Amino acid sequence: MSRQRVAVVGAGRMGHGIALTYALAGHPVRLTDADDAILESSSERIATALDTLVQGGRITETEADAALDNISRADEIESAVADADFVTEAVAEDLAIKQAVFAELDSHAPPDALLATNTSGLSIDDIADPVENEARVLGTHWFNPPHIVPLVEIVKGTATSNRAVETVRDLLASADKTPVVVQKDIPGFIGNRIQAAMSYEAFSLLARGVATPEDIDRAVKAGFGFRLPILGIFEKMDQSGLHIHHEVEKQLMGELDRGRDPNPVITELLEEGHRGTETGKGIYDWTDVDLERETRDRDRALLSMLDLYESAVDDSPPANYDRT
Incomplete structure (x- = not known):
C-alpha cells in the first residue's frame, strides 16, 4: 500500500x-x-x-x-x-x-x-x-x-x-x-463481548470459592487458552463434535452466572480503592512487583506467541461457512 x-x-x-x-x-x-x-x-x-x-x-x-x-x-x-x-x-x-x-x-x-x-x-x-x-x-x-x-x-x-x-x-x-x-455496531463488538462473558463467569467461580485466582488463570492459560491461537471457537466445536457440545450445554447452561450488572467482585474491589496495577492491588497484590520489568517480560512472551501465530496460524477459515 x-x-x-x-x-x-x-x-x-x-x-x-x-x-x-x-x-x-x-x-x-x-x-x-x-x-x-x-x-x-x-x-x-x-x-x-x-x-x-x-x-x-x-x-x-x-x-x-x-x-x-x-x-x-x-x-x-x-x-x-x-x-x-x-x-x-x-x-x-x-x-x-x-x-x-x-x-x-x-x-x-x-x-x-x-x-x-x-x-x-x-x-x-x-x-x-x-x-x-x-x-x-x-x-x-x-x-x-x-x-x-x-x-x-x-x-x-x-x-x-x-x-x-x-x-x-x-x-x-x-x-x-x-x-x-x-458488520453491526453493537456494544463490545466481537472480542470484548466474548471476553466479558468469560471474565464474568471467572469472577463468579472466584466468589463461590471454586478455585483461587491463580488456578483459574492457570486453567485458562494451560487449557482452552492454549488452543485458541490454533483453533478458534467454531473450529474447535466442529472438531469435537457439535453433538457433544450440545450435550454439555444442556447440562451447563442453567448453572452459568447470568448477572445483568457489573460483577459484584469488581464493584467491591473498586469501592475499596483497588483498581489493579496502577493502585498496587486488584485481584492480585502488585505492591512489590517491578511493573516495568513485568511489562517487558509480558511483551517478550507475547512476541514469542506472535512468532507462533504467524508461522502456524492460517487466517483463512478451514471451510466455507454454510448454514443452508
Whole structure:
C-alpha cells in the first residue's frame, strides 16, 4: 500500500502503540495529545517498545530508527490532522470527550480523510454524530499492547462506506495486522463481548470459592487458552463434535452466572480503592512487583506467541461457512 499520512489523537496507553505500528509499516505519523506530559512521555514509551521489538528479533536497529523518523508530534489537533489521509482517535473511553474530538476532526482534517475511533465498545454512530459526512467514520478497535497483538476490529457504523472499510482493511494489512470486520455496531463488538462473558463467569467461580485466582488463570492459560491461537471457537466445536457440545450445554447452561450488572467482585474491589496495577492491588497484590520489568517480560512472551501465530496460524477459515 502507498504511504498514507496518519494522525493519531491521544498518545497514552493505546495511542503511542498505534502510532508506532503505522510508523513501522513505513507510514508518516503525527501524534498529538491534549496533555503535554503524556505527549512528551510517549517518546520514552515508544523507545522502550522499539527496544523490546529489537531484542525480540522482530525488527533491526535500522528499522527501529526508521520508525522513529516516521513519527512527529504536534501540540494541537489542528496541526496534527491538517494534511492527514487517515486519523485514529485514541482518547479516554468517554462519549462526550470522543464527540468533542470528532467535532474538531470534522473541522480540521481534510474532507476526504477517513476518521477512526479506537473505542472498546461505544457506539460508532454516537461518536460520529458531530461529523457532517458520517460515511468516513468507522471504528478500529485495537487490543493492548497494540504494537504486538495482531487483531484489529474494523467496526462499521450505520453510515460507514464500504470504501472506508476496504481502505482501512488494506492499511491495517500493510501494518501486518489481522483485521476483522464487525458488520453491526453493537456494544463490545466481537472480542470484548466474548471476553466479558468469560471474565464474568471467572469472577463468579472466584466468589463461590471454586478455585483461587491463580488456578483459574492457570486453567485458562494451560487449557482452552492454549488452543485458541490454533483453533478458534467454531473450529474447535466442529472438531469435537457439535453433538457433544450440545450435550454439555444442556447440562451447563442453567448453572452459568447470568448477572445483568457489573460483577459484584469488581464493584467491591473498586469501592475499596483497588483498581489493579496502577493502585498496587486488584485481584492480585502488585505492591512489590517491578511493573516495568513485568511489562517487558509480558511483551517478550507475547512476541514469542506472535512468532507462533504467524508461522502456524492460517487466517483463512478451514471451510466455507454454510448454514443452508
